[in-house]
Amino acid sequence: MIVARTVADLREALRSRRSDGPVGLVPTMGALHEGHASLLRAARANDSTVVMSIFVNPTQFNEQADLAAYPRTEEADLALADAEGVDIVFAPDAAEVYPDGFATTVSVSGPIAETLEGAERGRAHFDGVATVVTKLLLAALPDHAYFGAKDAQQVAVIRRLVADLGIPVQLVVCPTSRDADGLARSSRNTRLTPDERSRALAIPRALEAVKDAAAHGVTDTGALRARAVGELEAAGIHPEYVAFVDPETFAPVAAVDAPVLVAIAARVGATRLIDNTVLGGA
Amino acid sequence: MIVARTVADLREALRSRRSDGPVGLVPTMGALHEGHASLLRAARANDSTVVMSIFVNPTQFNEQADLAAYPRTEEADLALADAEGVDIVFAPDAAEVYPDGFATTVSVSGPIAETLEGAERGRAHFDGVATVVTKLLLAALPDHAYFGAKDAQQVAVIRRLVADLGIPVQLVVCPTSRDADGLARSSRNTRLTPDERSRALAIPRALEAVKDAAAHGVTDTGALRARAVGELEAAGIHPEYVAFVDPETFAPVAAVDAPVLVAIAARVGATRLIDNTVLGGA
Numbered sequence: 357m358i359v360a361r362t363v364a365d366l367r368e369a370l371r372s373r374r375s376d377g378p379v380g381l382v383p384t385m386g387a388l389h390e391g392h393a394s395l396l397r398a399a400r401a402n403d404s405t406v407v408m409s410i411f412v413n414p415t416q417f418n419e420q421a422d423l424a425a426y427p428r429t430e431e432a433d434l435a436l437a438d439a440e441g442v443d444i445v446f447a448p449d450a451a452e453v454y455p456d457g458f459a460t461t462v463s464v465s466g467p468i469a470e471t472l473e474g475a476e477r478g479r480a481h482f483d484g485v486a487t488v489v490t491k492l493l494l495a496a497l498p499d500h501a502y503f504g505a506k507d508a509q510q511v512a513v514i515r516r517l518v519a520d521l522g523i524p525v526q527l528v529v530c531p532t533s534r535d536a537d538g539l540a541r542s543s544r545n546t547r548l549t550p551d552e553r554s555r556a557l558a559i560p561r562a563l564e565a566v567k568d569a570a571a572h573g574v575t576d577t578g579a580l581r582a583r584a585v586g587e588l589e590a591a592g593i594h595p596e597y598v599a600f601v602d603p604e605t606f607a608p609v610a611a612v613d614a615p616v617l618v619a620i621a622a623r624v625g626a627t628r629l630i631d632n633t634v635l636g637g638a
Numbered sequence: 639m640i641v642a643r644t645v646a647d648l649r650e651a652l653r654s655r656r657s658d659g660p661v662g663l664v665p666t667m668g669a670l671h672e673g674h675a676s677l678l679r680a681a682r683a684n685d686s687t688v689v690m691s692i693f694v695n696p697t698q699f700n701e702q703a704d705l706a707a708y709p710r711t712e713e714a715d716l717a718l719a720d721a722e723g724v725d726i727v728f729a730p731d732a733a734e735v736y737p738d739g740f741a742t743t744v745s746v747s748g749p750i751a752e753t754l755e756g757a758e759r760g761r762a763h764f765d766g767v768a769t770v771v772t773k774l775l776l777a778a779l780p781d782h783a784y785f786g787a788k789d790a791q792q793v794a795v796i797r798r799l800v801a802d803l804g805i806p807v808q809l810v811v812c813p814t815s816r817d818a819d820g821l822a823r824s825s826r827n828t829r830l831t832p833d834e835r836s837r838a839l840a841i842p843r844a845l846e847a848v849k850d851a852a853a854h855g856v857t858d859t860g861a862l863r864a865r866a867v868g869e870l871e872a873a874g875i876h877p878e879y880v881a882f883v884d885p886e887t888f889a890p891v892a893a894v895d896a897p898v899l900v901a902i903a904a905r906v907g908a909t910r911l912i913d914n915t916v917l918g919g920a
Contacts, residue, residue, distance in 0.1 A: 363804055367806075457798075457887075458802050459746050459747050459748045459750065459751075459798055459802060460744065460745070460746050460747075460768070460798060460799045460802035460803055461744075461745045461746075461747065462742065462743075462744055462745075462803070463742070463743045463744075463745060464741050464742050464743075465741050465742075465743065466741045468741065469741075486742070487803075490803055491802075491803055491804055494776075494803055494804045494805055494806070495804050497806075516739075516741055516742060517742045519737075520740050520741060520742035520773075521742055521744070521769075521772055521773055521776055522645055522773055522776050522777050523776055524649070524776070524779075605739075
């Protein structure tokens with residue numbers, strides 16, 4: 357497994373491999389868990405060459421404390437990547453990604469980037485995501501790039517910019533990976549105390565309650581939202597949002613008659629968690 | 639010569655040609671003149687495959703009247719491209735470049751994009767340039783892209799975004815092409831009346847006066863600027879700016895002790911013209 361620290365080294369490592377077949381990229385911020393491993397396995401099954409990037413992107417953090425606290429576990433990450441058959445790890449430092457004089461931003465406008473996570477974390481969050489993902493995609497020029505469904509809005513923003521700029525890559529969205537108790541896997545979960553972790557299970561329970569109600573014919577998203585909020589409040593969780601939106605445009609929807617994304621964000625103690633599910637529609 | 643109207647057709651036309659050697663792209667807004675032809679010849683001398691794009695990009699026009707009046711001469715443009723040995727013309731319509739739902743902007747910040755043309759034409763101008771050039775470069779993925787030195791600030795903005803986003807292309811900047819009387823060639827020159835055209839010659843004369851004074855040891859840019867303004871005012875031209883800036887950062891400079899870009903913008907009648915030269919420095 358090659359570890360490339362610069363774009364030049366990454367491109368050099370890829371040059372001779374492109375003729376072998378498709379290249380897959382799995383962008384990560386490190387602190388790898390089983391969710392990342394599932395993305396790596398999807399890439400390994402699909403692509404001749406698997407590239408995984410590790411970069412804790414400072415520009416997408418709206419809170420310096422969150423950036424400082426973000427777990428950094430490169431040694432373990434490299435071991436996991438190696439075990440999953442990754443060919444090339446691209447792990448640049450911040451000066452490689454944002455050299456002196458850096459002045460360019462890729463920005464997506466509209467509800468897709470400005471509501472929910474965009475509203476809670478501020479406009480700079482998705483600008484940071486859009487810019488760094490553009491750079492990673494242009495550095496590796498992969499045939500496929502793999503993202504987890506847990507970050508549904510991030511995926512929608514990336515889908516938009518890839519289509520709009522015409523970046524020649526196919527996005528592959530893999531199902532959210534969950535622990536046995538249902539909690540969506542996240543690098544931030546390691547910060548939860550045992551009590552917080554137990555309370556956090558109200559988030560997947562709330563999504564299940566919504567799915568269950570929808571399966572029993574409830575279509576009004578106001579009524580469905582009340583079920584979710586009830587589950588959360590019972591665990592002492594006051595959500596930042598429980599939203600029912602169009603999965604592509606993120607426009608709010610009032611009734612479930614087409615696929616609807618149900619997205620939740622909530623703080624449990626000091627840790628901010630997000631999760632979502634899609635209701636199939638009529 | 640192939641005329642591609644969609645990105646898919648452009649990529650299809652390029653697919654089999656990449657193995658022949660390097661690909662060159664000459665982006666244009668059509669209304670081709672000898673200046674464009676000199677870019678095409680530079681590409682033809684350098685690259686195995688020459689692509690020329692024609693797209694009058696609505697998002698970079700700050701005045702609807704300027705956009706409406708911009709000359710559109712596709713038939714003549716295709717004939718000139720063919721005569722210059724262009725292999726592929728990429729001439730998409732606006733719906734191909736900006737389909738419904740388009741929501742992504744590439745933006746460069748700082749003096750390079752916010753002063754001079756950025757100040758006179760508004761922030762949206764270089765956002766429009768940066769976004770469309772990113773799209774054209776990603777559509778063709780050329781080895782080389784050719785631009786004229788006349789649009790010095792545009793070149794600086796594109797150089798910045800190409801470096802920042804890591805677009806794998808080398809920029810080639812070709813000297814400003816001039817008519818025999820010294821006027822920089824521009825598609826907008828066709829709008830000048832004979833009297834305006836004659837007065838417009840004060841612009842290259844002003845640049846020559848500055849070069850001459852600098853060659854005779856004048857280094858104070860205030861004094862040099864006064865010479866240029868004197869030439870312009872004598873022809874009844876009140877410039878929007880006569881600027882002395884660092885050619886890369888566009889920071890203003892007070893004395894000529896390193897290369898300095900001298901840039902002029904002025905309206906002659908209803909037509910806005912720009913021109914520039916570089917003083918070599920000590």
